[in-house]
Amino acid sequence: MGILNILLTIVLFVSGILTVILVLMHSGKGTGVSDLIAASMYSSSAGSAVVEKNLDRLTVITSVIFGVTVLIMTLTFPLGVI
Numbered sequence: 001m002g003i004l005n006i007l008l009t010i011v012l013f014v015s016g017i018l019t020v021i022l023v024l025m026h027s028g029k030g031t032g033v034s035d036l037i038a039a040s041m042y043s044s045s046a047g048s049a050v051v052e053k054n055l056d057r058l059t060v061i062t063s064v065i066f067g068v069t070v071l072i073m074t075l076t077f078p079l080g081v082i
Contacts, residue, residue, distance in 0.1 A: 008073050015066040022059040026052075 002078075005073070005077055008069055008076070012066065012069045012073065015062050015069060019059065019062040019066055022055060022062060025055060026059070
């Protein structure tokens with residue numbers, strides 16, 4: 001395994017974990033994990049819409065990084081020796 005594949009694996013794990021955390025931080029419509037986390041973070045102030053937009057942007061960015069990393073790994077990861 002080359003250095004590129006090691007770096008891509010690290011980026012894949014970090015972006016995957018961040019994506020899961022960011023998705024769980026979104027405010028949900030019902031009760032659940034996202035409601036528990038979001039209730040402690042957001043208040044009923046006017047700035048919560050800005051926080052939600054930034055959270056959406058970060059979620060999209062980490063999801064795109066995750067997807068691009070998977071695509072690059074499918075092209076560069078060694079297939080093995082038969």
